[in-house]
Amino acid sequence: MRExxxxxxxxxxxxxxxxxxxxxxxxxxxxKKIIDxxx
Amino acid sequence: MDIENLTIKQARASLDGKEYSAVELAEAxxxxxxxxxxxxxxxxxxDDIKEQAIRADAMIASGNQRVLxxxxxxxxxxxxxxxxxxxxxxxxxxxxxxxxxxxVIAKIKEEGGVFLGRTxxxxxxxxxxxxxxxxxxxxxxxxxxxxxGGSSGGSAVTVASHSALVSLGSDTGGSVRQPAGFCxxxxxxxxxxxxxxFGLIALGSSLDQIGPITKSVGDxxxxxxxxxxxxxxxxxxxxxxxxxxxxxxxxxxxxxRSLFEGVDKDxxxxxxxxxxxxxxxxxxxxxxxxPYATYAxxxxxxxxxxxxxxxxxxxxxxxxxxxxxxKSTGDDYSLSRSExxxxxVRRRILLGTHILSAGYYDAYYTKAxxxxxxxTNDFREAFKSVDVIATPTSPTPAFKIGExxxxxxxxxxxxxxxTANLTGMPALSVPxxxxxxxxxxxxxxxxxxxxxxxxxxxxxxxxxxxxxx
Numbered sequence: 001m002r003e004x005x006x007x008x009x010x011x012x013x014x015x016x017x018x019x020x021x022x023x024x025x026x027x028x029x030x031x032k033k034i035i036d037x038x039x
Numbered sequence: 040m041d042i043e044n045l046t047i048k049q050a051r052a053s054l055d056g057k058e059y060s061a062v063e064l065a066e067a068x069x070x071x072x073x074x075x076x077x078x079x080x081x082x083x084x085x086d087d088i089k090e091q092a093i094r095a096d097a098m099i100a101s102g103n104q105r106v107l108x109x110x111x112x113x114x115x116x117x118x119x120x121x122x123x124x125x126x127x128x129x130x131x132x133x134x135x136x137x138x139x140x141x142x143v144i145a146k147i148k149e150e151g152g153v154f155l156g157r158t159x160x161x162x163x164x165x166x167x168x169x170x171x172x173x174x175x176x177x178x179x180x181x182x183x184x185x186x187x188g189g190s191s192g193g194s195a196v197t198v199a200s201h202s203a204l205v206s207l208g209s210d211t212g213g214s215v216r217q218p219a220g221f222c223x224x225x226x227x228x229x230x231x232x233x234x235x236x237f238g239l240i241a242l243g244s245s246l247d248q249i250g251p252i253t254k255s256v257g258d259x260x261x262x263x264x265x266x267x268x269x270x271x272x273x274x275x276x277x278x279x280x281x282x283x284x285x286x287x288x289x290x291x292x293x294x295x296r297s298l299f300e301g302v303d304k305d306x307x308x309x310x311x312x313x314x315x316x317x318x319x320x321x322x323x324x325x326x327x328x329x330p331y332a333t334y335a336x337x338x339x340x341x342x343x344x345x346x347x348x349x350x351x352x353x354x355x356x357x358x359x360x361x362x363x364x365x366k367s368t369g370d371d372y373s374l375s376r377s378e379x380x381x382x383x384v385r386r387r388i389l390l391g392t393h394i395l396s397a398g399y400y401d402a403y404y405t406k407a408x409x410x411x412x413x414x415t416n417d418f419r420e421a422f423k424s425v426d427v428i429a430t431p432t433s434p435t436p437a438f439k440i441g442e443x444x445x446x447x448x449x450x451x452x453x454x455x456x457x458t459a460n461l462t463g464m465p466a467l468s469v470p471x472x473x474x475x476x477x478x479x480x481x482x483x484x485x486x487x488x489x490x491x492x493x494x495x496x497x498x499x500x501x502x503x504x505x506x507x508x
Contacts, residue, residue: 013138016138017138017358019136020135020136020138020358020359021357021358021359022356022357022359022360022361022362023362029357029358031357031368031371032367032368032371034367034368
């Protein structure tokens with residue numbers, strides 16, 4: 001297996017990947033809140 | 040331009056000799072696609088085919104062309120082409136565009152291949168008839184009331200109806216070879232690891248391989264040689280140093296007749312006739328036994344759903360494709376997956392999840408993986424005394440659309456093809472004639488399996504089978 005090294009530059013694929021997500025907000029994939037502090 | 044008898048080699052010579060251009064060749068295929076639209080083989084015909092062909096013509100004019108330059112390809116809807124729609128014939132990937140090229144696509148692009156469109160398939164490659172597509176059934180051009188096989192049914196039909204010169208499909212349990220057999224064309228499943236799976240939507244990761252569907256063995260060999268090779272993006276791809284061309288003579292063909300119970304009598308007759316003719320060409324036909332191959336289908340339908348259930352967890356309505364909103368994130372997952380996946384996909388996910396669950400994992404999955412090694416040992420033992428192993432590609436010719444509504448009866452179609460995926464060995468289906476049904480001639484395929492990385496052995500015998508036809 002290849003070495004866990006030489007990661008690609010952060011963010012170079014973000015726009016392309018987020019373009020395909022059904023719901024996006026402020027540069028993130030948007031999902032419903034999972035943890036409710038009051039329960 | 041004799042499009043019905045065209046091969047890559049002939050197209051190459053004509054393109055290089057300026058008999059016609061890549062644009063003219065692509066246009067000829069476009070008109071065939073239009074003529075055969077009713078077969079439902081394409082999910083999308085690309086709108087920039089002419090531009091691709093113009094680029095290919097420029098490469099040819101510069102003298103830098105390689106063998107696939109200007110050659111019209113159809114691509115199964117589970118192999119990513121950057122920027123283009125892709126969906127594995129499933130609603131759950133509605134609206135999704137590929138964000139990168141599969142390695143095989145990058146290789147063909149580099150050579151100037153022309154992509155005509157993406158082909159219809161069983162949803163997520165689950166099926167043996169292309170009746171499980173979310174976008175309608177595909178029809179067999181030899182008898183439009185019958186299936187083309189699956190899951191690469193659309194791909195096989197594009198080649199059989201001369202609506203593409205070559206197609207790339209994927210083969211997890213026979214999904215290139217079986218439709219090739221049903222449609223009268225050639226299909227190759229390479230050695231596991233010979234061709235990169237990077238950019239192939241995963242079905243069964245220990246079983247999947249991308250393979251060519253072509254009109255001739257020679258074309259299959261050309262495409263295989265162009266798409267094979269180690270890939271840094273696929274850690275299961277084999278080192279290039281292992282791709283050593285087999286220089287040995289192919290003399291002995293092994294046949295395990297104990298596996299042929301229940302095979303259609305006309306298919307069996309065609310198989311035996313082909314063997315007899317091969318014997319007259321100097322091959323020795325050797326009876327062999329593959330004791331554990333009887334259990335191959337059972338093993339396959341334990342291992343495959345298990346891998347499916349894991350591979351398809353990523354389709355959750357969050358990162359790509361269809362999103363159906365519920366009250367909670369959990370509801371979003373359930374609603375998106377219930378609406379997005381068809382019945383066969385849901386069936387196999389449920390089965391696979393059960394197989395991998397606590398209390399059943401060892402009884403089913405671990406046992407099946409152990410038994411898988413026994414089948415590989417059977418084949419290795421047989422290859423000590425023979426060079427290739429022959430079977431019919433399928434136990435029957437193409438069946439009627441709707442005939443096999445019971446999923447288990449559908450699974451039985453894979454009985455001869457799954458062993459190559461379980462063992463990782465390469466296998467080739469070559470057209471070997473026809474059987475008659477309802478006054479129509481239906482193609483049948485002759486399947487060869489060879490030891491790992493001996494695709495050349497397959498091609499050698501394949502050429503001789505072609506010569507018989």
